[in-house]
Amino acid sequence: MGSGVSIQAAVIEKLRSRILSLERHAPRRGPAAIPEAKDRGLAAGKRAPWELGCEAGDALLPEGLETNAVHEIKGEPSAARGASAADWMAGIGFAARLAVRRTDALSAMKSANQPWVLWCWPKAIAGEFGLPSWAGFAHLGLDPARLIIVETARAAEALNAIEESLKGASLAVVIGVLDEVDLMPARRLSLAAGEMATPCLIVTHPASEPAGATATRWRIKRLPSAPHRFDPRAPGLSRFEVALERCRARPASVARPPFTLEWSDETRRFGLASVMADLQAETRRARSGADAPTLRSY
């Protein structure tokens, strides 16, 4: 009898794995459906956990960000219709730092060679913000020597390029900056990301409709930076107000109130901003007696 049961179990196991492989490309729901890509030798190595690096953020996503899905990042629009460069930069900054977390997690695994990052945007948006700069990206923590920049003439071509890059299985993360992504392209991106387990971060216009078919959606607002450790007049560590607006794997996380994260350039991780430390800094600043200055146009 015992052997019969084990055969049955084996059959059921086999069927389960078959269903799983059939459903790999279907949208996943629930925490149990964290994808398994172990059967692909190529994909297996990429499953380094991708986390924010602080407890408050990682409590939302116990498994980390999914590495085979699309994550959307939006700035907080400052006006009803439009968005300023600053609103965009909040989302772009957060995405770039997530990419840093990803490359760091990968380089921590000794087996992997230095992974490449691809940055893709249409010319119209690139014209607004200029060019990614070598020194600036090095300052952020992304290796600029391993950055491919794709600038396409139209937004549709950018989507095409992102999809192609996701299928290439040669990148740590693809960052796309686009005005908006419709449902169909978003689904295509999601499938492409799942196919080769290459994650995709898309930063979209702060005031546009959210894209569908994404694993998570983050709403990012830039906050005045933390007080500088030594100079009260200088900006300190960057701060973001982060809200998780959508989370496919854990819908319960969405209800959490937004929280303030602080990016440390040295440890290259997010931390929960400490308001107490700010107060101390404020008093220090007040004690140093800065009077209201007189301003003139020069």
Add this chain to the structure above:
Amino acid sequence: MRQPFALIESSAHGLRITALNDVAAEIGIETGTALSDARAAHPTLISRAAEPQKDKIALLKLARWAGRYGPNRHIDGEEGIWIDITGVAHLFGDEENLLDDLTWRLASFGVPARLGLADTLGAAYALARFGCPPDARWALAPAGETREAIAALPVEALRLETSRVLLLKRLGLRRIGQLYDIPRDSLQRRFRSSDIAADVLMRLDQALGSVEEPRRPMQPPPVLSVACAFAEPLVSSEAMETFAAQLASELVEELATKDLGARTVRLTFYRADGTAGSLTATMSMPCRKAAHMMMLLKEKFATIDAGFGIDLLRLDAVRVGKRDATQSGFAEPASSPFRNPAALVDRLVNRFGRDAVTVLQPRASHIPERAEVRLPALEVLAAANTSHPADPKNALRPAFLLARPEPIDVIAEVPDGPPAQFVWRRVERRVARSEGPERIAPEWWRTLYLDDGQKQPRTRDYYKIEDHTGAAYWVFRRGLYDSEEGSGPPSWFLHGLFA
């Protein structure tokens, strides 16, 4: 009944005839006469304005088509085409058959042509223009008999300037053969000018083949080339794909025997109606994978217009590189989960163009916009694993630099201090905190010799400023107060955005 027809262009003395059809030539009109004179004699003459630019394009098209007789060819002047048929003639039987074939095809397009074939470009030029018997369409100088073949031709055939031809004629030298016997030194003495003599002798030597003549072909000759001709023209793109894939695997085999990999491949297709087109794929690493080449080419197959069918497909390796130098097996461990991005770059470049896919490279300069350069990824990846100079220091730099610094209106506490308020893109922003200045002086070695009208570069003071919403900008003040004479007051610019 065909009408006499002429092409005209306006000159200093009114409209002049530049070209005629044969009917017009038969009734005695000559090129160069004024249109009004010709009209007076032959009222039925039809005329149109000449369009030399279009003529040239048509000639280039014809030269492109002529690639079926040899890969090295180009237009020659305004009315000629040269083709290097070295090693090609036997494909057509012999040289005479080749000339017959070419004449027949040109005639079938309605192109009246005269052909000359000789060992050298100069001799072929002379034969085509001056050596054709009146009843024949072509003239042939058999191999090694160039000297005799052009001896009887007039000296105009030597491609000399008109003034030099006149001088030769005045000296009684009317035929090329007359030049053979004159000692070279005495020729110089006769001309009284070493320039003219050198010119004449050079042209003569080129025609006789004792001096090599540089020729610039239309396209660089391919390093390797495989071709496939069809008895029945291909129309369906599936069939073309199949044959292109066959050619690709043939080419890859040839590359493998020479230890090469292709950097650029070109698939040329010759249509049955005599036109030709081509697809090009460029690869960042020397490639020896037929599948990869085909994938790149296949994406462009949709743009092929097969017309009446394609009767010849040719795949060339235009640029090649040493393949074994960048073997992937050495570059990355087998267990690496990431593939080399070269293949991805190839696909992206194939779709969006060479300049759309770029990588950054640092440069030795401390001027921010000069400290880095964006280069096509295709070229940089090919230079495989170039060691870029190590980062000098982790300087405070914004993630995005504007293409050119944008002027801003600034209100500051003190003239030399950081801004307190500024207007950028018509929005007023209040500065909460600032860091700086970082003073960047112009590179003195660039300020030594300035062109006229070039502005003296000025010192910049850079600040990182943060407005009350937390957005951070990189701004600079160009110029200093009271230190540089003759330059206006300092002005403010926004140069970058911190992410």
